[in-house]
Amino acid sequence: MIHVEELKKSYGAATPLKSISVDVARGEIVSIIGQSGVGKSTFLRCLNGLEKPDAGRIWIDGVDLLAPSTDPDAIRRKVGMVFQSFNLFPHLMIVENVMLAPERLLSLTRQEAYDDAMRLLRSVGLGEKALCYPDELSGGQQQRAAIARALAMKPDIILFDEPTSALDPTMAGEVLAVIRRLAAEGLTMLIVTHMMQFARDVSTRVLYFDEGVVYEAGTPEEIFEHPKRAKTRAFVQRIQSFAYTAHTKDFDFLALNSAVEAFGQSQSLTRKRISAMQLIFEELALNLLLPALPNENFLLTFTASYARQNDSIQLEFRYPGASFDPLPAHPESLSAILIARMTSAYSHSFEDGVNTILCRC
Numbered sequence: 402m403i404h405v406e407e408l409k410k411s412y413g414a415a416t417p418l419k420s421i422s423v424d425v426a427r428g429e430i431v432s433i434i435g436q437s438g439v440g441k442s443t444f445l446r447c448l449n450g451l452e453k454p455d456a457g458r459i460w461i462d463g464v465d466l467l468a469p470s471t472d473p474d475a476i477r478r479k480v481g482m483v484f485q486s487f488n489l490f491p492h493l494m495i496v497e498n499v500m501l502a503p504e505r506l507l508s509l510t511r512q513e514a515y516d517d518a519m520r521l522l523r524s525v526g527l528g529e530k531a532l533c534y535p536d537e538l539s540g541g542q543q544q545r546a547a548i549a550r551a552l553a554m555k556p557d558i559i560l561f562d563e564p565t566s567a568l569d570p571t572m573a574g575e576v577l578a579v580i581r582r583l584a585a586e587g588l589t590m591l592i593v594t595h596m597m598q599f600a601r602d603v604s605t606r607v608l609y610f611d612e613g614v615v616y617e618a619g620t621p622e623e624i625f626e627h628p629k630r631a632k633t634r635a636f637v638q639r640i641q642s643f644a645y646t647a648h649t650k651d652f653d654f655l656a657l658n659s660a661v662e663a664f665g666q667s668q669s670l671t672r673k674r675i676s677a678m679q680l681i682f683e684e685l686a687l688n689l690l691l692p693a694l695p696n697e698n699f700l701l702t703f704t705a706s707y708a709r710q711n712d713s714i715q716l717e718f719r720y721p722g723a724s725f726d727p728l729p730a731h732p733e734s735l736s737a738i739l740i741a742r743m744t745s746a747y748s749h750s751f752e753d754g755v756n757t758i759l760c761r762c
């Protein structure tokens with residue numbers, strides 16, 4: 402379905418894609434992972450003709466995408482794309498958004514385009530919202546509308562570029578449910594995602610992008626459980642845990658809070674468990690530790706990791722200084738009571754001038 406050979410793309414001095422070669426068979430669901438800026442979005446944009454590569458070749462279902470004789474509209478008909486930011490036309494109703502391209506490019510009549518759009522909108526749970534404008538819908542609904550719009554062109558391939566990263570976990574769940582169903586229907590899909598649990602469940606293959614190439618490829622099991630190369634292993638470990646170091650007491654705790662949320666989402670944790678992590682951090686680090694630790698040489702490292710095997714979240718707090726466990730120091734405080742309520746295990750240890758608190762939730 403997709404055959405890519407030694408694809409190269411530079412922007413000025415930066416060359417995110419050095420030599421990408423990939424084959425994707427019909428019906429495959431391929432997840433693409435990798436650090437920010439490695440060229441995952443650039444790669445998807447090359448595949449649907451939004452971006453022109455500097456070198457290399459792309460065939461989509463036997464058609465040479467880069468041949469001068471190839472009609473770009475023909476490719477856009479075959480390859481649908483769903484973006485992180487939905488990209489619906491704000492001045493058009495949802496149903497009009499879905500009808501637009503089929504009316505123009507598939508030469509359907511207005512009535513045919515409408516009937517088709519309504520069928521698709523109902524299939525993603527948005528029958529009732531057809532006559533609303535995009536800003537009257539939640540993010541999850543807008544993204545489902547964007548998927549219906551991509552499907553309206555009857556594409557053979559759909560490219561998803563982080564379709565849930567602008568959404569909170571509930572709305573992300575609605576969108577992932579739609580994508581899962583499409584996967585079961587045999588559509589060929591490429592999905593850039595940081596939703597690890599989802600990538601594991603849904604993909605037939607995972608590509609790890611690094612150094613401008615497909616650095617490692619394999620089944621979800623191979624990439625997530627037994628990565629062969631060191632950089633892949635480091636990346637996979639990093640996305641399964643989250644670490645933050647505060648060097649002063651004035652660190653940006655709100656940014657940290659939303660980073661914890663993003664980490665929880667990437668692990669498909671429930672709202673309740675994400676809140677529990679945030680609550681423990683707030684009570685332990687902000688309320689108990691921060692006031693007790695000295696301003697001089699302040700250092701606090703926070704790590705959260707999720708172990709799928711036993712479905713447990715482990716939080717670790719490390720800080721240098723004298724031995725100090727804040728819980729026994731404030732046994733009656735609300736913070737201590739809440740921490741005790743939220744954690745299933747709590748331990749403090751002190752070694753070589755560094756305190757470590759470990760808790761599970």
Ligand SMILES: Nc1ncnc2c1ncn2[C@@H]1O[C@H](COP(=O)(O)OP(=O)(O)OP(=O)(O)O)[C@@H](O)[C@H]1O
Binds near residue numbers: 415
């Ligand atoms: N239109 C552009 N002009 C100049 N540089 C660009 C352009 N688009 C992308 N880049 C650069 O190319 C590199 C790859 O960008 P790309 O958006 O493909 O990365 P990505 O893997 O999708 O990252 P992220 O995970 O943050 O979405 C980045 O260094 C980016 O700054």
Ligand SMILES: [Mg+2]
Binds near residue numbers: 441443562
């Ligand atoms: Mg991107």
